[in-house]
Amino acid sequence: MSLTTDMKTALFYQKLDDSKVRCFLCPHNCILTNNKLGICGVRRNRSGDLYNETYEKVSSIHFDPIEKKPLYHFLPGKIILSIGSIGCNLKCSFCQNCEISQATVDDFRWLNHYSVEEIVDIATDKAGNTGLSYTYNEPTIHYEYMLDIATRIKEKKMYNTMVSNGYINPEPLIKLMPVMDAFNIDLKAFTEDFYKKHSKAKLQPVLETLKLLHQHGKHFEITNLVIPTLNDDPLVFGKMIDWICEELGEFTVLHLSRYFPHYKMNISSTPVSTLERLYNIAREKLHYVYLGNVAGSEGQNTYCPFCHHLLISRFGYNTSITGLGVDGKCKKCGLLVPNIVL
Secondary structure (H helix, E strand, O other): OOOOOEEEEEEOOOOOOOOOOOOEOOOOOOOEEEOEEEOOOEEEEEEEEEEOOOOEEOOEEEEEEEHOOOOOOOOOOEEEEEEEEOOOOEEEEEEOOOHHOOOOOOOOOOOEEHHHHHHHHHHHHHOOOOEEEEEOOHHHHHHHHHHHHHHHHHHHEEEEEEEEOOOOHHHHHHHHHHOOOEEEEEOOOOOOHHHHHHHHOOOHHHHHHHHHHHOOOOOEEEEEOOOOOOOOOOHHHHHHHHHHHHHOOOOOOEEEOOOOOOOOOOOOOOOHHHHHHHHHHHOOOHHHHHHHEEOOOOOEEOOOOOOEEEEEEOOOEEEEEEEOOOEEEEOOOOOOOOOOOO
């Protein structure tokens, strides 16, 4: 695909005096003077109007196992077309894909042009593909592109999934609900201090996103990247589990992921023993807890929450559904297993 200079007039902004604009796509609510980019690095004020400058611009496109998102309870064992661009509205010092997420349209020169229809064609032409996942970098900052593609994907009776930090305002999130089928939301920690210091953001809007998804009955899973000394305190972690259980329910899917040094952070990688300790804390109240970035772990398997029969076994991205019927019932106890979409 060839490079393009296409732009798209942004949604969710208002004009202010002196050619300034206020973006209210995410909780930063950036106020931008002429020619300035938002914190996300891709939305720019041009003479008093706001534009998404990565519309139809892609940095990564690939067919992935859906478990890679990670989504373990939504179409397990299936593949999904995944696309991403550049930029993010968080500035995490530990960013695991900083090469694209911490880039801006002013300093990244390797974007390729894919029209909405080209993406839809790629998704529909692949045998066995279930739909499209908006991932790799933060997808909400490319809202207009994502919404246009997702609308067409739904018309094709395929699925849309989104891997996000959850830092989005309620109005644009609600507008996405009719076309988005599943979400994986990063819950990076459970203190405002962590979000302020290490992500340059706030915790509360992410919690509000999770509650809104739950209230609208959307399928969502949570990922928590565990970083030694920063968000691995068992007491604080226990409070997070209590909140998840009370606000979102005991059948919420939680992925605990192992951190490795990257970008601006050189803290040593997370000990497996730390993940296992937090896993055991979470399992006291949540039925579906998984360990990520830990090779060969039993913490990748799905068990019946009622009789503990093995339903889905995983080794890396190889998935085998052995104990779960096509009707969604456990083959041993016969009960319908909650929160799994086949």
